[in-house]
Amino acid sequence: MDAEEIYSKKFLPGIMKWGALLLWVGLVFSFAPSMYLLFHGIFPGWAAIGKGFGLGFAAVGVMWFVEPFSYFPVLGIPGTYLAFLSGNISNLKLPCTAVSQEAAGVEGGTSQGGIIATIAMVVATIVATVLIFIGAVGLASVVKYFPPFLIKATTFVLPAIFGAIFGQFLLSNVTLGIIALAIAITLTLVKVIPGWGILVITIVAMIIISRVLFQKGLLGKSKSKE
Amino acid sequence: MEYLSLANSAGMWVACILPVGVLILLCVIFYRKAMASGREMGMTRETLMVGFNAALISSIGPSLAIVIGMLALVVNMGAPFAWLRLSYIGSIMYELMMADFGAQAVGTTLGAADFGQKAFANGVWIETVCSLGWIAVAAVATPRLEVLRKKMAGGNIAFLPILTSACMLGAFAYLSASKILAGHGSTWAWIIGAVCMTSLLVISRKMKKTWIAEWSLGVSMLVAMCIAALV
Numbered sequence: 276m277d278a279e280e281i282y283s284k285k286f287l288p289g290i291m292k293w294g295a296l297l298l299w300v301g302l303v304f305s306f307a308p309s310m311y312l313l314f315h316g317i318f319p320g321w322a323a324i325g326k327g328f329g330l331g332f333a334a335v336g337v338m339w340f341v342e343p344f345s346y347f348p349v350l351g352i353p354g355t356y357l358a359f360l361s362g363n364i365s366n367l368k369l370p371c372t373a374v375s376q377e378a379a380g381v382e383g384g385t386s387q388g389g390i391i392a393t394i395a396m397v398v399a400t401i402v403a404t405v406l407i408f409i410g411a412v413g414l415a416s417v418v419k420y421f422p423p424f425l426i427k428a429t430t431f432v433l434p435a436i437f438g439a440i441f442g443q444f445l446l447s448n449v450t451l452g453i454i455a456l457a458i459a460i461t462l463t464l465v466k467v468i469p470g471w472g473i474l475v476i477t478i479v480a481m482i483i484i485s486r487v488l489f490q491k492g493l494l495g496k497s498k499s500k501e
Numbered sequence: 502m503e504y505l506s507l508a509n510s511a512g513m514w515v516a517c518i519l520p521v522g523v524l525i526l527l528c529v530i531f532y533r534k535a536m537a538s539g540r541e542m543g544m545t546r547e548t549l550m551v552g553f554n555a556a557l558i559s560s561i562g563p564s565l566a567i568v569i570g571m572l573a574l575v576v577n578m579g580a581p582f583a584w585l586r587l588s589y590i591g592s593i594m595y596e597l598m599m600a601d602f603g604a605q606a607v608g609t610t611l612g613a614a615d616f617g618q619k620a621f622a623n624g625v626w627i628e629t630v631c632s633l634g635w636i637a638v639a640a641v642a643t644p645r646l647e648v649l650r651k652k653m654a655g656g657n658i659a660f661l662p663i664l665t666s667a668c669m670l671g672a673f674a675y676l677s678a679s680k681i682l683a684g685h686g687s688t689w690a691w692i693i694g695a696v697c698m699t700s701l702l703v704i705s706r707k708m709k710k711t712w713i714a715e716w717s718l719g720v721s722m723l724v725a726m727c728i729a730a731l732v
Contacts, residue, residue, distance in 0.1 A: 339634030
């Protein structure tokens with residue numbers, strides 16, 4: 276078997292079996308804290324849950340569908356299972372995966388890239404779980420000793436990460452990067468489309484544009500058809 | 502604030518360790534499969550370890566940022582549940598928003614003086630149920646999405662890495678747009694993060710030093726955040 280076959284015929288079937296199974300188990304287990312409260316006779320009532328759910332669904336319901344579809348080409352099969360059970364995708368999982376692939380010298384979207392992505396996501400998940408545990412236990416007592424400069428610096432963590440990762444991918448394709456940024460900034464400035472709509476339009480536009488440019492031979496390594 | 506003794510009780514820790522255990526199990530299974538298949542595919546141990554190290558170094562900064570941002574959640578929802586939600590499904594913005602919706606539904610707001618046991622319990626429920634969609638969609642749609650991805654390539658495997666870059670650029674262009682347009686420190690942090698990262702990666706590629714790539718995100722993040730805080 277060649278690498279491609281090992282990845283798709285040996286690696287992925289096991290990942291899909293365990294991924295789907297453990298996501299459903301995880302979904303059920305996520306009710307453990309609610310059940311613990313119920314066990315102590317504490318229940319907010321269905322009316323309160325229904326009302327809160329209504330507000331929450333209005334805010335994020337669309338993202339349930341938009342995010343898995345939008346991030347899939349980047350995350351791949353193992354990454355999608357891991358990312359949507361563990362969260363913190365754009366600020367932690369995607370950046371770590373991209374940097375690991377860069378350092379290991381593999382391309383995202385290839386079989387080797389998929390292996391490195393899986394390892395990177397697992398490592399990022401474990402590191403986050405351990406550090407957040409330490410933070411949750413010790414944070415409240417330590418945070419008042421943080422210098423104000425540090426607190427202020429952390430408010431810029433998202434633009435810093437997003438700029439860095441955008442820069443990394445800009446290196447691999449300047450044309451596509453400028454087009455993507457132009458589309459996203461224009462749509463954000465126009466302010467008629469909600470955030471999730473901008474994400475969908477930008478991703479779909481990038482798929483179409485990259486495919487057209489690739490077929491015209493305008494995008495880098497256009498290897499012969501296999 | 503009586504509910505906080507229950508929210509921080511040993512029982513609550515146990516209830517939160519259960520779901521995290523499922524996540525850890527998934528991690529262990531995926532990690533072993535990836536390592537074994539990677540070797541079988543002819544990837545060297547060094548390549549796999551470089552990927553491992555890069556993820557290890559790069560994940561510390563963003564994780565610490567989550568830790569510093571989680572204070573409001575720890576104070577209002579208790580340490581065990583804050584830990585579960587942030588290492589399990591959500592992100593800080595999502596969890597705070599849902600905890601607040603839970604509180605609003607019982608007539609108060611997150612962090613208000615009358616935020617009590619009922620608001621806390623509703624927050625636990627809302628943070629949980631509003632995240633189920635992501636897990637369910639990922640569980641059902643993932644195998645089908647792979648078929649769709651292959652279809653988009655139209656049988657040309659060389660296009661798949663370009664498709665990935667294009668989608669990554671699209672996603673991060675979307676995430677970046679509002680940060681760039683926010684002005685002041687936010688704009689500076691984005692620009693410096695991008696400049697610092699591209700410089701480090703160009704140097705790493707030219708000199709063929711993978712350790713520079715391993716540290717690239719951590720260093721770029723730190724430099725961008727500090728300079729943005731100064732301007």
